[in-house]
Amino acid sequence: MRGRKSKRAKRQEFEQMQAPSLGGVQVPRGNGRTVVRLRHGSSLNDFADKIDANPASLVTVLFHLGEMATATQSLDEDTFGTLAVELGYVIEMVSAEEEDRELLGAFDIDLDQELADEDDEQLQPRPPVVTVMGHVDHGKTKLLDAIRSTDVVAGEAGGITQHIGAYQVRHVHEGVDRALTFIDTPGHEAFTAMRARGAQVTDIAILVVAADDGVMPQTIEALNHAQAAGVPIVVAVNKVDKEGANPAKIRQQLTEYNLVAEEYGGDTMFVDVSAKQNQGIDSLLEAVLLTADAALDLRANPDKDARGVAIEANLDKGRGAVATVLVQSGTLHVGDAIVAGTAHGRVRAMFDEHGETVTAAGPARPVMVLGLASVPRAGDTLLVASDERTARQIAEKREAAERAALLAKRRKRISLEDFTQALQQGKVETLNLVLKGDVSGAVEALEDALLKIDVGEEVDLRVIHRGVGAITQNDVNLATVDNAIIIGFNVKYAERVEELADREGVDVRFYSVIYQAIDDVEAALKGMLKPEYEEAQLGTAEVREVFRSSKFGNIAGSLVRSGEIRRNTKARVLRNGTVVGDNLTIESLKRFKDDATEVREGYECGIGLGSFNNIEIGDTIETWEMREKPRS
Template sequence: MKIPSGNGQTIRLSRGASLSDFGDKIGVNPASLVQVMMHLGEMVTATQSLPDETLQLLGEELKYNVSVVSPEDEDRELLESFSIEFGEDSGTDEDLRPRPPVVTVMGHVDHGKTKLLDTVRNSNVVSGEAGGITQHIGAYQVSTTVDGEERKITFIDTPGHEAFTAMRARGAQATDIAVLVVAADDGVKPQTAEAIDHAKAAEVPIVVAVNKIDVEGADPQRVRAQLTEYGLVAEEYGGDVQFVDISALRGENIDALLESIVLTSDAALDLRANPGMEAQGLAIEAYLDRGRGSMATVLVQRGTLNVGDSIVCGDAYGRVRAMLDEHGENVEHAEPSRPVQVLGLTNVPSAGDNFLVVKDDRVARQIANQREARERFAQQAKAARRVTMENWQKTLEEGERSELALLIKGDMSGSVEALEESLLKIDAGGDEVGIRIVGRGVGAITQNDINLAATSEAIIIGFNVRPEGKNSELADRMGVDIRYYSVIYQAIEEVEAAVKGLLKPIYEEVQLGTAEIREIFKVPRIGNVAGSIVRSGIVRRNAKARLIRDGVVVSDNLTVESLRRFKDDATEVREGYECGIGLGHNDLRLEDIIETYEMQEKPRD
């Protein structure tokens, strides 16, 4: 069949579209397009998701101008089709009411951000964090009194480690004011400068909290001088940035800091929102709770969120079954700038996904399904143009790019995203070796994850999660390597070392054999020797051994110091033969089992 020329006609296709989608747009059988692609040297099927370049190559061949629609534009068009305006307050100016400022606490690791938030809200996050680093975003609302009037402030707690750049950037975008925490004894550090960049990019005012003023060597004036180089000039130096000297540990000057936040908000910002419209906002964090299902922390930016509302958040949807505040107590309504935990979503949204309330569950499901399909096609299109682990060695030999395939599962969507962002930034020796993320998700490692990892030859990175049920055995059977981590930079370091081939060898225990004690001989200057019969395998001199009594290990880390057959020394004794075994251990009993083993280096994949 001859395909008519497009004569420069423009057609719009979603990212990850297939030849079937292309054929539908121009009224042509997809099988003809498969033939065209073969002539162009590309072997693709009619239903395979294609990268943007391939779609445009086909368009040029057929004289069509292909416009690939970005996910953002597609989402905007999708919402418009349901007559939903996102990102704007509806109603008149009279409908707008003042709302509390949303504050992000930023700064270098270990400068006291988490301690400051602890002091502000009188709870402890650090005790639940591996390595003392905040691993995911939380949000909390606190009250303070300014000029005799109670004012509320919402804090978004973004993590401090440099691996969480993406989350911190997103936190700044959802933010009205950034509080920059700088330790008075340590001064400006790389992440301090990074935090300033994020705050400036988001065009938000900055309040500087100079922390640890009670520590020896503290010099708050030095911090002020250093920050002038970054364009943050204190009010006392003629600038417009409020600096507050605090001690988060002792709780000194915290009220002054809260007052500075309110005053900066009043002076620099006009924070108003319409609480009368249907709620819209942002998912700050989400994870899977075994008892309660998907738990998403959302920040209401406009409108009022009520229990019972139909909600769609990214590709998750559902009805709000319950809302919890930062203390775990139920709330019925959440007005603008209020962070709440929402129960009732079908699955776990990604941190940073927008949420909106729609008129009923049917509309929510339609929007979520279309978003999910779009994301899936986009992922397939990305995967289509990447090298897989199957031809890693071959492409390496041919001098082409090779890639390490990874599948990431974590307890929080923010952690998964941050880990992915950090792993993709690893410098693995120029363009020779790359890292490919074949999938990511929140919750326990499932059978589907292991199947995906097996087919794509990927290693599974488990961040604070473990396999469900017997999936650990399934992974062993299918030859899938699962690595577990609880601190993000350990994962980054190990993957980086694997990519660069710097990992130390892994040793695994290999059982040699077992022997049963039939008699015990006392030998002068040596101690007890076990007259034994080898029940399985072999017993080898100098091998590692452990003593087992009634199925319980009573002594470990032993060594076969001497091994004899009758009166002759032996190197090894096989199954069914009798021998004398000296372990340098005197607590021996009849019918004890001696298990021997050795440590062998395990080859890495």
């Protein structure tokens, strides 16, 4: 009997196996290879559900590991990783796309499988979806009006009232009456914002360039957005009827941006048009259809539940949530239960671009949909559910997941420091950069210098956009889509853009010396970047008044907008987002007539920057200090 263990001893041994080494609490342990899949923004409750443990026990274990968190608090990947190693598990964080796929799978909706199961007999040709892009005054709206006036179905010659942000026109091509769908976006900002949500809506982009003006900054920006999306481009050279128009110059300028006209031996179709004179519109539509037939396989299955994307949406006082929807496959019917992002409902009514009711909408057909309970975002995917209850459940689970992800610590997309690590894991092959500077010459010089960096064939460097001026929301959107790093040369953020970059986890670097930028990027490409110090913003102040003093120089009467202003800290002066004075020092700081060591947000103060007197009303004074950054 001595060799046999008692039941009590066996139970104690089992409990010891189940208990971690910290805290003495009982938590089921893994074998070191057990994989637990968690979405971004998960809490200890979610982790406890996966391993069948008590959430309070996980809180205790995490406390002994030096982290304090509640059971419902959203945690980041590193915290879960620390906890998982202690308990013998391997954490696998699921991306938003995978998470949504798993969520839909729980409701027997598998979008990937649907596409895989379709055979050629089920697929039917669909119209191409076209977006018109270009510089601000180059005639995009006039061109769209001219295209709409050729719509033979409308029966009107002239301006047709457009009710929604997308519409179809028809054109006879090679003896066949063909439809084309045009998306009327407010510009490439919306185009990129939709791509940032994973909505690949556009098949072809028309780039509008004025023949009398030439290639402009927004032209290049629009071109970069279209090329980053991998969308075929047709160039419409507009205003050829104007005096001074030079279409050949446009063709020559665009060759510098990898758009080579067919007449020059390239593969891009250029069409000379005049939207005002209604000249060349048919040729442009022909070019779009030829490009679509040559470069794209535009087919979809109309005989299934609709799948599509919300192009735009708004809240109407009389009709509630109104969404402009582009059906991408299947057919949408009145009465279908639908879910678009976190919005759900039943299709009460559908209207076309002329405001006429529609009962069914097939592939590539844009319609205005009424019946959603809330307003979806531009770029949200739309799908038909089996019933309204299922649609509501999908929307609610998506909303809960989004809320949890927002509460979690922000996720870095990619930074120069972790570029080498990401490369080793096979996640990144190219380092994408967005360059912004105070003058175009500096941007070109920086781009030339960066592209000359040669560190072997394993890694490539690509500048996906360059421009002049402050870093805008559009730049952050583009960096979000293409996992890019933004480099600002003698410029800063535009208004409210810093919050967006911080929320999206986009790495933004600021430089005033071109060689520092080159050295940092080269070191990142070589995997040797080990920053020891980083710039930390302390506060910003808006200049409300400038007082002249013969003794102290100009004194900036300012209101502290954020953080705090401290005496003897480093400062810079910004004017309309551009740096006009750098490496300055707050040499004097006063509250009314008294000297002050620091002034907090919301209070007024007088700031003296020593010998620097180039201060104007409306300038922003930004203070910062260099803080030691731990080596990773």
